[in-house]
Amino acid sequence: MTWIVLIIIILVLFGMSRGAISMAPWVPTRRKDFSRIDKLAKLKEGDNFVDVGCGTGSLLVYLAKKYPQTNFVGIEIAWPLFLITYSKKIFFGCQNIELKNRDFFKCDFSDYNKFFVYGLTRKAFSRLSQKIKKECDSGTKIISYTFSIADLNLIKKEKSGNNGVPINLYAI
């Protein structure tokens, strides 16, 4: 019995480490900032919004419930987090969420017009912005929570109060 528990713990830790090695460990966006992201995203019917590295999918579920006519995609490399997001999608009945348990650098971005990203290394930011520029249409928006992306065109830097983290809106 102890062995089974140990093996499960090792498998979960291994699963979680994939995200940390690839780009960033799981640190969730603060729930109190969801409405700020919502305002910046200006979501409408037919938009394809993707959270690249969606973690446990809390932001996706929040937005998907509010905008049933918008398509949401969550890409998450760490299977334990993917499973949690998948359970939430089923539990809340969010049929407008599509989930992928994959490395987002290996996904086709050409269908997406709004991106949410949190917590990349500088190198990953650069790789991601090149990929978006190459695969997405002009006018595609990128919301970056907390971090700046040097090689994208900044449209708005939103900061709330003294303790609020910046949220940056970019476009290509």
Ligand SMILES: C[S@@+](CC[C@H](N)C(=O)[O-])C[C@H]1O[C@@H](n2cnc3c(N)ncnc32)[C@H](O)[C@@H]1O
């Ligand atoms: C800082 S967390 C952000 C989680 C979520 N977006 C949020 O705001 O709450 C970054 C997430 O990206 C995932 N991740 C890292 N590299 C990835 C990759 N190459 N492909 C897909 N997901 C990745 C990590 O496992 C982690 O869950």
